[in-house]
Amino acid sequence: xxxxxxxxxxxxxxxxxxxxxxxxxxxxxxxxxxxxxxxxxxxxxxxxxxxxxxxxxxxxxxxxxxxxxxxxxxxxxxxxxxxxxxxxxxxxxxxxxxxxxxxxxxxxxxxxxxxxxxxxxxxxxxxxxxxxxxxxxxxxxxxxxxxxxxxxxxxxxxxxxxxxxxxxxxxxxxxxxxxxxxxxxxxxxxxxxxxxxxxxxxxxxxxxxxxxxxxxxxxxxxxxxxxxxxxxxxxxxxxxxxxxxxxxxxxxxxxxxxxxxxxxxxxxxxxxxxxxxxxxxxxxxxxxxxxxxxxxxxxxxxxxxxxxxxxxxxxxxxxxxxxxxxxxxxxxxxxxxxxxxxxxxxxxxxxxxxxxxxxxxxxxxxxxxxxxxxxxxxxxxxxxxxxxxxxxxxxxxxxxxxxxxxxxxxxxxxxxxxxxxxxxxxxxxxxxxxxxxxxxxxxxxxxxxxxxxxxxxxxxxxxxxxxxxxxxxxxxxxxxxxxxxxxxxxxxxxxxxx
Amino acid sequence: xxxxxxxxxxxxxxxxxxxxxxxxxxxxxxxxxxxxxxxxxxxxxxxxxxxxxxxxxxxxxxxxxxxxxxxxxxxxxxxxxxxxxxxxxxxxxxxxxxxxxxxxxxxxxxxxxxxxxxxxxxxxxxxxxxxxxxxxxxxxxxxxxxxxxxxxxxxxxxxxxxxxxxxxxxxxxxxxxxxxxxxxxxxxxxxxxxxxxxxxxxxxxxxxxxxxxxxxxxxxxxxxxxxxxxxxxxxxxxxxxxxxxxxxxxxxxxxxxxxxxxxxxxxxxxxxxxxxxxxxxxxxxxxxxxxxxxxxxxxxxxxxxxxxxxxxxxxxxxxxxxxxxxxxxxxxxxxxxxxxxxxxxxxxxxxxxxxxxxxxxxxxxxxxxxxxxxxxxxxxxxxxxxxxxxxxxxxxxxxxxx
Numbered sequence: 001x002x003x004x005x006x007x008x009x010x011x012x013x014x015x016x017x018x019x020x021x022x023x024x025x026x027x028x029x030x031x032x033x034x035x036x037x038x039x040x041x042x043x044x045x046x047x048x049x050x051x052x053x054x055x056x057x058x059x060x061x062x063x064x065x066x067x068x069x070x071x072x073x074x075x076x077x078x079x080x081x082x083x084x085x086x087x088x089x090x091x092x093x094x095x096x097x098x099x100x101x102x103x104x105x106x107x108x109x110x111x112x113x114x115x116x117x118x119x120x121x122x123x124x125x126x127x128x129x130x131x132x133x134x135x136x137x138x139x140x141x142x143x144x145x146x147x148x149x150x151x152x153x154x155x156x157x158x159x160x161x162x163x164x165x166x167x168x169x170x171x172x173x174x175x176x177x178x179x180x181x182x183x184x185x186x187x188x189x190x191x192x193x194x195x196x197x198x199x200x201x202x203x204x205x206x207x208x209x210x211x212x213x214x215x216x217x218x219x220x221x222x223x224x225x226x227x228x229x230x231x232x233x234x235x236x237x238x239x240x241x242x243x244x245x246x247x248x249x250x251x252x253x254x255x256x257x258x259x260x261x262x263x264x265x266x267x268x269x270x271x272x273x274x275x276x277x278x279x280x281x282x283x284x285x286x287x288x289x290x291x292x293x294x295x296x297x298x299x300x301x302x303x304x305x306x307x308x309x310x311x312x313x314x315x316x317x318x319x320x321x322x323x324x325x326x327x328x329x330x331x332x333x334x335x336x337x338x339x340x341x342x343x344x345x346x347x348x349x350x351x352x353x354x355x356x357x358x359x360x361x362x363x364x365x366x367x368x369x370x371x372x373x374x375x376x377x378x379x380x381x382x383x384x385x386x387x388x389x390x391x392x393x394x395x396x397x398x399x400x401x402x403x404x405x406x407x408x409x410x411x412x413x414x415x416x417x418x419x420x421x422x423x424x425x426x427x428x429x430x431x432x433x434x435x436x437x438x439x440x441x442x443x444x445x446x447x448x449x450x451x452x453x454x455x456x457x458x459x460x461x462x463x464x465x466x467x468x469x470x471x472x473x474x475x476x477x478x479x480x481x482x483x484x485x486x487x488x489x490x491x492x493x494x495x496x497x498x
Numbered sequence: 499x500x501x502x503x504x505x506x507x508x509x510x511x512x513x514x515x516x517x518x519x520x521x522x523x524x525x526x527x528x529x530x531x532x533x534x535x536x537x538x539x540x541x542x543x544x545x546x547x548x549x550x551x552x553x554x555x556x557x558x559x560x561x562x563x564x565x566x567x568x569x570x571x572x573x574x575x576x577x578x579x580x581x582x583x584x585x586x587x588x589x590x591x592x593x594x595x596x597x598x599x600x601x602x603x604x605x606x607x608x609x610x611x612x613x614x615x616x617x618x619x620x621x622x623x624x625x626x627x628x629x630x631x632x633x634x635x636x637x638x639x640x641x642x643x644x645x646x647x648x649x650x651x652x653x654x655x656x657x658x659x660x661x662x663x664x665x666x667x668x669x670x671x672x673x674x675x676x677x678x679x680x681x682x683x684x685x686x687x688x689x690x691x692x693x694x695x696x697x698x699x700x701x702x703x704x705x706x707x708x709x710x711x712x713x714x715x716x717x718x719x720x721x722x723x724x725x726x727x728x729x730x731x732x733x734x735x736x737x738x739x740x741x742x743x744x745x746x747x748x749x750x751x752x753x754x755x756x757x758x759x760x761x762x763x764x765x766x767x768x769x770x771x772x773x774x775x776x777x778x779x780x781x782x783x784x785x786x787x788x789x790x791x792x793x794x795x796x797x798x799x800x801x802x803x804x805x806x807x808x809x810x811x812x813x814x815x816x817x818x819x820x821x822x823x824x825x826x827x828x829x830x831x832x833x834x835x836x837x838x839x840x841x842x843x844x845x846x847x848x849x850x851x852x853x854x855x856x857x858x859x860x861x862x863x864x865x866x867x868x869x870x871x872x873x874x875x876x877x878x879x880x881x882x883x884x885x886x887x888x889x890x891x892x893x894x895x896x897x898x899x900x
Contacts, residue, residue, distance in 0.1 A: 117702040117802045118826075140708075162651045169648065175655070176626045189875040196800035197826060198618060200662060201852030201870035202880050202898060207625055207658025211651050231708045251559040257582055257679035296710065297754075300747030356647040358560050388649040389560075428649040436652075443652060444642070451641040452654045454886035458879065470653065481889065483518070483637060 004051065004434055006468040009099035013056065013079050020079065021057050024101070027069045032107070034058035043084065043102055047149070048092040048435055050405065055082065055096035060104045064182070064190060064220045067103070071218065072188025074101055080464050081186070083214040085125060085157030088149045090352060091433025093161060093213050093469060100467075103218060105156050111135050112221065120179060120196050122223045125156020129163070132224060141226045144171035147429070148337070156219045162211030164429035166262040169387035170295075171227070173429070175210040182221035183209065186460040195223060208455060213431050214466040216459040230295035233261060234305060235332045238312045239286035239319030243267065246288035247362045249315040250386045253292065256311060258304055260387060261295035264336050267366065269381035270343065270394070271335075277342035280335035283319040290386065291332055339383045340394065347379065347396035351408045355419030356428035359389045368418050369393060376411040378404070390428035391419070417442055432470045440472050454480050501544040507566075507632060507640065507671035513545055514669060514892065515638040523895045526665035528568055528604035531593040532611055536664055536868050536897035538860045547606055550671055555646070558583055562629065562646050564674040567606030574605055584680040587623050588615030588777075594787040595794060595857050606670050612662030615781035616713035616740065619705070619823045625661035627676045633660060633668035636888020641668075648676050659883070665894040667887040681742035685752055686713070686768040686776060688730070689737040689759060694718060694805040694821075697737040700762050701824045702802060704739045709755040713740030714824040715780050716805075721820040724785035726776055731766060740777055780822055786831045786857075793836040793858040794829065799851030801826035807848040814840050826851075838866045867900035 013020070024033045034040055035057045044052045056079075061067050074081050080100035087094050096102045108124035114136060115121070121132050121143065129150040132143040146165035147153055153163065158174045159181060171177070180194030193206040200206060209216050240246040246265055253260065266274065266282075266289045275282040282289055292308055294301045305322055312320050323329035335342070343350050357365055366382065373380045379396040393415055397408040416426050416436065420443050426436045440449060449471065456463070457477035467474060502524075504510040517524050523541040527533060528548055550566035553574060557563075558581040565574060571589065578584050589608045593600050607613075609631070614623035621627075630644030643656035660667055689700055697716035704711045717725065718735040730736055739755065741748050756765040768776065779785070786794050799807060801824040808819045808828060816833035830841070836858055845851050852870035855863065872880065877900070 115800075115802075116706055118800045119706060120800075141706075162655075164649060164651075172622065172626065173649070173651075175658070176622055185875070185879070189878075191873075191876045191879060193876075195850055197798040197851040198823065199612065199614075199623060199798050199852075201798075201854075202872055202876075202900075203667070203883055204612065204625055204658050204662050205876075205879065205883070207661070208654055208656065210658075211655055228706060228708045254561060254679075255559045257682065259679060297708065297747055297750050299750035300744055303744055303746045356645075356649050358557070358562075358647060360557070360560060385649070389647050390649045423645075424647055425645045425650045425652045427652050428647070429651055431651055432653065440653065443645075447639050448641045448643065449653075451635060451639070451656065451887070452643070455654050455656065455659070455883065458882040458886045481886075483889065484639070 006097060009097065010078070013099040017056060023073060024057060024059050024070070027073065028059055028061050028066050032060045032062065034060070043087070043104065044096060046087040046089040046092060046094040048090055048095070048433065051092050051095050051434065053096045053098060055102035056099055058102045058104055060107050062107045064184065067184045067218055067220055068188040068190055070101065070103060071184055071186050075186050075188065075462065075464060078462065078464065080467055082466050083218050085154035085160065086128065086152050088153040088157065089161065089431060089433060090354070091427065091431040091435040093431050093433040095434055097468065105154065105218070108220065115196065116141070118196050119226050120223050121226050122221060123155055125219045125222055126154050129153050129155055129158055136226050140229050142229050143177070143224055144227055145174050145177055155222050155224070159210055159219050159222055160212065160214045161431045166264060166385060169263065170259050170261050175207060177225050178206065178210055178222060179225055180223040181206060181209065181219045183217040183219050185217050186462065186465050213433060213470050215456055215470060216465070230261070232298045232301050233293055233295035233329060234301050235291055235293045235323045235329045236305060236308050237319065237321045237332045238290040238292065238317045239283040240288045240290070240315070240317055241286060243288045243366050244363050245316045246290050247359060249290060249312050249317065250359060252311045252315065253308060256307060258307065260292050262291070262293040263387035264291045265289065265384040265386040266336065266339065267382040269379065270339055270383050273342040273346050273381060274335035274339050277345055278334045278338045280331050282335050286318060291336055336383065343381050343394045343396065348398040348400065351395040351397065351412055353391065353393045353395065353412050353415050354427045354430040355416050355424055356388065356390045357419050357422050357424035359386070361422040361424070365391070365418055365422060369415060372411055372414050376407050378408055378411055389424065413439060434469055437470060438472050450475070450480055457481070499542055499544065501546050503546045503549040505549040507550065510545065510547065510550065510669060510671050511634045511638070511640050514634045514636070517543070517892050518638040518890060521890055523892055526669050526894050528607040529570065529602040531591065531596070531598055531603040532607050534596045535592065535611070535856055536863070537899055538864050539894050540896045541894070545669060547669065547671070548604060553577060554672070561648060561677050562674060563677050564646065564672060565605050566672055567670045568604050571603050571605055571608055572601040578677055579680065582680055583677045585627065585675060586617060586621040586678040587627050588617040588781055589613035589624060590615050591782045592856070595783045597789055605673055609661050609670060609673055610663065610665045616715060616777050616822050619714065620712045625658045628657045628661055628673060629676055630674040631657045631660060631670050632672040633670045635668045636890065636892040644674070646674050664897050666884060666898050667893070669893060682744045683748055683770050684740060684742040684773050685748055685770060686773040687739040687741065687752060687755055687759070688766040688768060689763040690731060690766070691734045691763060692737050694808065696762065697735070698802060698805050698825045700737055700759060701739070703758065704755060705824050707755060707758055709741065709751045710743070711739050712742045713738065713777050716821040716825065717785070718820060720818050721785045725779045726772060730776065738776065740773060783829050785820060786829060791857065791859045793832040793862065794856050795841060795853050796856045797828040797830060797845060797851060797853045799826055799828065799845060800849050803849040804828045807844045810848065811841060811844045836862055836866060842870065869898050869900055871900040
């Protein structure tokens with residue numbers, strides 16, 4: 001990824017910068033256009049800080065009409081646009097381009113409608129994920145997807161990345177909790193997909209827009225499902241002498257028909273780092289730690305806690321503690337939630353990966369990682385959304401040591417290749433962005449990728465919106481549209497005989 | 499008319515390539531239970547995928563099942579049930595409504611229709627549970643999307659856009675679904691004698707409680723006798739709230755919900771067996787599976803607007819109606835004409851949504867938009883998307899045209 005190649009800047013656009021900036025000021029009057037190098041620095045990177053690039057100009061529109069005018073203006077003049085929410089992407093989804101307008105949606109920050117009877121909230125895209133829950137908490141409701149950046153990340157960004165969180169095995173990803181969006185296409189046209197009702201009236205465009213990483217359109221309004229908060233939640237802290245036993249415990253819990261609200265696993269290096277940092281009382285003599293959270297009606301949670309304890313015992317757990325109070329539940333979680341900064345304390349830098357694997361492959365993948373760790377000479381700590389198989393290996397390195405960043409990146413790429421090899425995928429929740437772009441062929445054939453790019457062609461035939469992200473190479477739409485099967489040239493002229 | 503019955507994905511690809519080479523449209527079918535939905539397809543030949551049969555992977559502890567597209571849903575459901583699991587989205591069987599034989603549909607058909615059931619309001623539809631597909635586009639190219647793990651954001655989620663595309667984008671050859679534990683038991687709380695407005699309010703109270711209600715339906719007086727062989731207690735209709743889960747949890751929630759709703763009407767209880775049959779009948783629209791071809795509409799709206807739309811529509815057309823999804827899914831049977839314009843006008847006037855004609859004679863379906871017409875910008879986008887999958891209009895041409 002250090003050798004990342006982005007689309008070559010367009011010379012004409014760079015030469016016309018002054019004119020473009022002036023035109024943007026006409027469309028967005030006031031303080032909505034940022035064009036000095038000093039003030040644009042704040043926007044040069046996102047959550048993947050290894051990459052930095054100043055944009056052509058930063059524009060912060062306030063109305064849907066302004067967004068539509070900006071996109072139409074850029075579309076008419078072949079100017080690239082990079083949309084940005086809160087800038088918390090961990091895959092470089094909001095990395096600017098030197099010749100692109102950076103369209104920042106942070107001033108779209110109002111909640112537009114709260115409808116308890118229909119259990120929906122409609123918000124502008126710049127509202128934070130947690131801001132939605134905060135708006136309905138006093139009535140006992142919440143918005144379920146909870147990415148760890150929820151205090152900062154925006155709901156528009158969540159739609160772009162199809163964000164997850166620790167509760168998504170039971171409550172789903174963003175795609176399962178968004179009912180509708182208003183979106184501006186690159187042409188400047190405004191479309192509404194879905195609303196307070198369920199299902200699409202035609203093609204499920206909302207399904208493909210969610211997780212499209214800002215390549216298909218700019219979302220200007222989001223309607224989400226809100227849920228009544230569970231009556232109670234309790235956590236069980238389980239320690240195991242081996243990763244295999246912890247993995248089997250997870251499988252047995254699911255096999256017993258129990259779907260926990262959250263089920264997180266940590267390996268020995270992660271446990272140690274977290275315990276040293278927050279003193280959550282984690283056992284240090286175990287190889288694997290599980291936090292199993294059960295939420296729902298009190299009677300159900302009490303019933304299931306007993307079953308989980310029995311399953312853990314049968315799998316040889318050496319530690320089993322059940323939270324007896326809300327404070328204790330939060331203490332159990334404190335170490336897990338602080339795992340990233342805790343690792344940050346034991347290593348100058350860390351690089352967070354995000355593959356997903358079939359859970360039963362965990363022992364193989366963990367031992368593979370240990371071998372790679374020796375090969376690359378870099379440590380690794382693992383936190384793992386155990387319920388859904390989403391791994392977050394944290395590779396420890398020091399950016400000030402020449403060559404270590406490159407080694408960390410090669411190590412990470414090897415981990416993701418291993419994930420794909422065992423039947424998993426490159427990214428469970430962080431997105432492809434620029435980070436995993438060049439690994440896409442590990443998972444998809446040329447035909448697979450071509451069909452994905454054709455979807456892009458339906459939305460943005462000029463490839464002006466967020467180019468350089470997700471696809472290793474963007475082929476021209478005319479080329480993608482060419483039919484390779486032509487009349488008279490089929491090698492089997494007979495009518496198929498089955 | 500020829501019907502091609504490939505027995506492998508490679509053979510299916512060969513059929514579509516042959517069709518592309520001669521620009522010969524194909525009707526794509528599985529079990530044939532949903533052929534009556536959509537505009538009549540203008541195709542001389544059929545691609546019958548029911549020969550692509552069999553579960554190829556089932557790992558209960560990983561919550562994942564893969565099958566060839568033509569595998570009967572009944573086979574999959576039986577396999578899952580043996581491990582205490584299910585497709586949580588409770589896919590509807592369209593056959594009873596059309597007068598066909600029940601339980602003949604395929605898993606590919608479930609995806610093509612984005613089928614769901616009463617649990618849609620809690621667990622989602624087929625599109626929320628599909629993890630990956632292998633398919634042949636109308637370009638004659640095989641492609642895959644997604645994977646076999648439950649958490650995946652790698653690339654565009656083409657499986658979601660293929661869900662509910664009624665075979666007009668691609669012929670799906672293999673599907674992978676997330677599966678979930680089936681509930682240990684269930685019970686249904688029944689409130690009798692509520693008006694449609696009172697029912698809507700009661701369902702909203704239930705859905706906004708912490709009772710984890712997994713089905714909320716209202717059967718008005720004219721419909722209530724058509725389920726459970728007429729045994730459902732009710733005058734002026736019955737409002738139904740389903741609770742599923744572990745036995746102690748269902749018992750606890752039932753008591754709490756009953757206390758919450760006692761001021762509205764005296765809560766009664768249906769035990770697991772009746773509850774299970776009742777919700778299956780609601781799922782499959784059995785009250786309107788009357789052996790006729792009277793037009794039946796499936797309307798999706800914001801739940802609190804459903805009954806208001808129906809009340810307004812009754813002023814201009816003879817309709818029978820019942821409600822699922824807290825009132826947000828309205829099943830309508832028209833006594834005479836389909837009344838597409840009047841219905842869609844009333845839907846638009848009551849907060850919007852969409853109406854799909856799920857049963858009508860072919861001549862009626864040929865003459866009016868079966869699927870909801872879209873505003874121009876959205877219609878243009880949808881048309882461009884279809885062109886990207888099937889530029890020559892090979893697969894089910896015309897079926898979703900409005």
